[in-house]
Amino acid sequence: MTKEILPKFKRLMPLIPALLLSGCTLDLLDPRGPVGRGNRDVMLLEMGVMLCIIIPVIIMTLFFAWKYRESNTKAEYLPTWDHSTKIECFVWGIPAVVILILGVVCVWSSYYYDPYRKLTASDPSRKPLNVEVVALDWKWLFIYPDQGVAAINQLAIPVDRPINFLITSDAVMTSFFIPRLGSQVYAMAGMQTQLHLLADAPGDYLGQASNYTGAGFSDMRFRALAMNDGDFDAWVEKVKQSPNALDSSTYPDVAAPQQAAPVTYYGRVQPSLFDGIVAKYNNGMVMNKSTGQMMHMQPAPSEAQMKE
Numbered sequence: 001m002t003k004e005i006l007p008k009f010k011r012l013m014p015l016i017p018a019l020l021l022s023g024c025t026l027d028l029l030d031p032r033g034p035v036g037r038g039n040r041d042v043m044l045l046e047m048g049v050m051l052c053i054i055i056p057v058i059i060m061t062l063f064f065a066w067k068y069r070e071s072n073t074k075a076e077y078l079p080t081w082d083h084s085t086k087i088e089c090f091v092w093g094i095p096a097v098v099i100l101i102l103g104v105v106c107v108w109s110s111y112y113y114d115p116y117r118k119l120t121a122s123d124p125s126r127k128p129l130n131v132e133v134v135a136l137d138w139k140w141l142f143i144y145p146d147q148g149v150a151a152i153n154q155l156a157i158p159v160d161r162p163i164n165f166l167i168t169s170d171a172v173m174t175s176f177f178i179p180r181l182g183s184q185v186y187a188m189a190g191m192q193t194q195l196h197l198l199a200d201a202p203g204d205y206l207g208q209a210s211n212y213t214g215a216g217f218s219d220m221r222f223r224a225l226a227m228n229d230g231d232f233d234a235w236v237e238k239v240k241q242s243p244n245a246l247d248s249s250t251y252p253d254v255a256a257p258q259q260a261a262p263v264t265y266y267g268r269v270q271p272s273l274f275d276g277i278v279a280k281y282n283n284g285m286v287m288n289k290s291t292g293q294m295m296h297m298q299p300a301p302s303e304a305q306m307k308e
């Protein structure tokens with residue numbers, strides 16, 4: 001019985017990895033923008049370089065164990081051997097070359113794909129879109145300062161237009177990440193981090209918090225909707241229709257901890273609210289983005305202050 005089944009099964013074994021892979025979509029390996037593609041290429045290149053070591057080492061380990069087995073009396077036997085320049089060259093030379101290659105790739109990609117480096121669209125007349133991102137417990141607030149609107153857990157972005165994200169947190173530290181567009185960047189209270197991304201195809205991409213932050217963390221996700229200009233303008237109009245306003249009187253409720261927060265639109269946003277959120281953690285000070293000077297700012301109220 002076993003003798004009949006085993007040879008048949010062996011012939012099918014190469015199909016097993018294919019079955020395992022068909023079940024998952026690997027966002028990181030299927031990017032939709034230049035930064036995501038660059039991240040993927042660097043990752044694959046580094047994996048390739050490392051496999052150049054791992055595969056020969058595994059093969060040699062098995063081969064040497066088999067060749068110098070106790071029962072093989074024909075193999076070379078050197079009980080007093082203690083040095084081989086040839087082996088030393090391999091043992092030190094190959095790792096040195098690998099570290100050199102990985103080092104050059106690492107330094108180059110750190111500068112080239114620096115999240116703070118500004119991007120230009122294929123059509124340079126397309127101005128970047130500013131989006132202010134606030135990480136809350138456990139939801140994402142996206143403020144569009146130039147459009148005067150905001151949304152919870154939904155990010156709409158026009159295709160082929162650079163997006164300048166300015167990121168902070170009004171809760172614990174977490175990380176802002178849209179895997180198909182590339183580069184994750186930390187969100188920290190009192191800090192303003194930056195990220196420049198560009199989507200080159202319309203679509204609905206997953207966005208997430210990639211730092212564990214407690215109870216509501218698993219629902220701290222959003223949809224990043226990349227759309228053409230007409231659809232983006234329509235989206236902004238739709239958000240503007242919302243009667244909800246985001247200002248210092250409504251902000252504490254918006255920022256209060258909430259699990260699995262639904263998508264919510266705000267048709268009006270108080271100007272400089274983002275600066276106020278940053279200023280909350282810096283004794284009312286915030287850096288002016290155009291001049292780099294520190295300026296005083298009315299801190300955004302917190303839930304505790306409203307209850308007093």
Ligand SMILES: [Cu+2]
Nearest residue numbers: 175186210211
């Ligand atoms: Cu880390």
